[in-house]
Amino acid sequence: MEIATPPTSKCIIYWKRKVKSEYMRLRQLKRFQANMGAKALFVANFAKVHEKTQILNEEWKKLRVQPVQLMKPVSGHPFLKQCTVESIFPGFPSQTLYMRTLNTVALVPIMYSWSPLQQNFMVEDETVLCNIPYMGDEVKEEDETFIEELINNYDGKVHGEEGSVLISDAVFLELVNALNQYSDEEEEGHNDSEAKQEDGKEELPVTRKRKRIAVEGNKKCSKKRFPNDMIFTAISSMFPEYGFPDDMKERYRELTEVSDPNVLPPQCTPNIDGPCAKSVQREQxxxxxxxxxxxxxxxxxxxxxPFHATPNVYKRKNRETKIEPDPCGADCFLWLHLPFSPEANSRCQTPTKQKLSPTSSQLFAVEAQQEPVEWTGAEESLFRVFHGTYFNNFCSIARLLGTKTCKQVYNYQPCDHPEHPCDSSCPCIMTQNFCEKFCQCNPDCQNRFPGCRCKTQCNTKQCPCYLAVRECDPDLCLTCGASEHWDCKVVSCKNCSIQRGLKKDEADRRGKVYDKYMSSFLFNLNNDFVVDATRKGNKIRFANHSVNPNCYAKVVMVNGDHRIGIFAKRAIQAGEELFFDYRYSQADALKYVGIERETDII
Structure with a gap:
């Protein structure tokens, strides 16, 4: 008895060779096609230029161009060189002039461009070097290893090089289809061997055998067979940086599937205003x-x-909005005699028919005899959305819906979710941080930062916010005046209005280039991120370094984020330049001198 064994090493080596040969063939084909396309464009452009040149020459002949009047040769020194200017038009004499040396012009100072920003942007790390910076011929001769070290910091990946270019979707499809032909040939050879074995048997008539082969041939023609798994395994082994075999198989399936543009993906919800609106839950x-x-x-x-917290699932303290005691109209739900409780949230999924009181039955005898009102999918979805905000204020929900009365809205209620208190699994507690106001925990959570209750300027350590190196939050600090700093010119709180990144590895890679330029705009924000204002930033990027500064920088927690605040150390006059201490190390202090050193040199 023979046991089925996995593909042998010879089979894997065979497919690897096929992948390499087909990939090289496709690369040569693409390169040849690109060269032929460039050659065709060059020939076409050259023909257009030649045609335009002939037209211009014909026009110049008709215009009867006159030669420029000869200038009298100016006497010069015998060591000055002479320059002869010849004309392409016949009959135009040549002109001889003395060459004059131009005076030296001062070079334009080195300038850098930047884009102003009003807020910070979190950017992705640049894992591929976009361009090799030009440091000048002097720097290149003095430090030949700098470029090599810079490329090594990016793992040798430089934009535009063949080694750093990924396989495009078109090349990937052509490669799989080309390899699939070899798989079909092997399958046909295997079928031929099986057919020869069946020919030696006496059972099956010839007519039935032909009929079966014809049916199988029609099936192959009507439906293209999916490539063999060995193809994706071989491609993954040759190019491991592009993913596993399952990833490549899924990529091929996505590229070959014919999708209907009118059909939405399964994770998408139909347009609530469209004809295909469905009844979905509020979360969806x-x-x-x-x-x-x-x-x-x-x-x-x-x-x-980059990470957006999900909405708070806990209810507000005063979750019930004020309901008018008087009915809003003849179809108001307040006419119904039904025990009402704010905590009554049984909430069925379909409209129900309520019983009427004896008093209200006389007013709504006609409505009571009607069948239950039908709700469309869009109306049910909108009701679930509005109910999470207005809760049991059915009059407001009905006005927003516009298609149902508040009595009909009152008879239809969605479901609710249980509360989960904040415990040791909370990420804020695990990292020993305060829970912020945008966290999903209960407002009564003991780990929430409560803010301050100061009535002074909040610029001493007696203020909890100042002690924790935080800005006073207008939503939490209600007595110090932080909530009024947007409207008032004179604010009592001095710990507000501070507000308005890169990873460490990315900052180190950029810093090597900035150090060569002798110009750096990097500012350490925390242990994980760095602010880079070289390409984009605000005006404070122009503040220079000084050992006797008039300002100082301080990193403060603002609304859950670390912000860089610039504070005055003394009274600053209008128009005075701003300086602060960059806190250089002893080695860097010799490279980046302050404004005092420049003043002494001048």
Whole structure:
């Protein structure tokens, strides 16, 4: 009895050779096609230029161009060189002039461009060197190893080199399809060997055998067979940086599947205003809003925080909005005689028919005899969204819906979710940090930062915010005046209005280039991130270093983020230049001198 064994090493080596040969063939083919395309464009452009040149020459002949009047040769020194200017037009005499040496012109000072920003941006690390910086011929001769070290910091990846270019989707498809032909040939050879073995048997008639072969041939023609797994395994072994075999198989499936542009992906919700609107839960209706909304910046899809916390699942303390005691109309739910409790949240998924009181039955006898109102998918989804904000204020929900009365809205309620208190699994407690106001824990959480209750300027260590190196939060600090700093010119709180990154490894890579330029705009924000204002920043990037500064920098926690604040050390006059201490090390202090050293030199 023979046991099935996995593919042998010879089979794997065979497919690796096929992958290498086909990949090299495709690369040569692409290079040849690119060269032929460039050659065709060059020939076409050259023909256009030649045609335009002939037209211009014909026009010049018709214009009867006159030669420039000869200038009298100026007497010069015998050691001055002479320059002869000849004309391409016949009959135009040549001109001879003395060459004059131009005086030296002062060079334009070195300048750097930058883009002004009003806020910070979190950017991705540059793992590929975009360009090799030009440091000048002198620097290149003195330090020949700098470029090599710089390229090694990026793992040898430079933009534009063949080794750093990934396989495009078109090349990947052509490679798999070319290898699939070898797989088909092996399959056909295997089928031929099986057919020869069947020919030696006496059982099957010839007509049935032909019929079966014809049916199998039609199936192959009608449906293209998916490539063999060995193809993706061989490609993954040759190019391991592009993913595993399963990843390549999924990539091939996505590239070859014919998708209908009108069909939405399964994770998408149909347009609530469209004809295909469905009845979905509140979380699914607001999925995009909850995913893109940043509770720190109060913006959608902000550029500063890569992780956006999900919405707070806990209820407000005063979750019940004020309900008018008088009915809003003849169809108001307040006419119904039904025990009402704010905690009553049984919430069925379909509209129900309520019983009427004897008093209200006379007013709504006609409505009571009608069938239950049908709700569309869009109306049910909108109701679940509004109910999470207005809760049991059915009059407001009905006005927002616009298609149902508040009595009909009152008879339809969605479901609720249980509360989960903050415990030791909370990431804030695990990292020994305070819970911020945008955290998902209960507002009564003991780990939340409560803010301060100061009534003075909040510039001493008696203020909890100042002691914790935090800015006073307008939503938490209600007595110090931080909540009024947007409207008032004179604010009692002096610990507000501070507000308005790169990783360490990325900052080190950029810092090597900035050190060569003798110009750096890097500022350490915390242990993980660095602020780089070389390409983009605000005006404070122009503040120079000084050993006797008039300002000082301080990193403060603002709304859950570390911010760089610039504070005055003394009274600063209008128009006075700002300086602060860069806190250089002893080695760097010799390279980057302060304003005092420059003054002494001048």
């Amino acid at each position: 209706s607001l999925h995009s809003f909850h995913t893109l909304f940043c509770r720190r910046c109060f913006k959608y899809d902000c550029f500063l925080h």
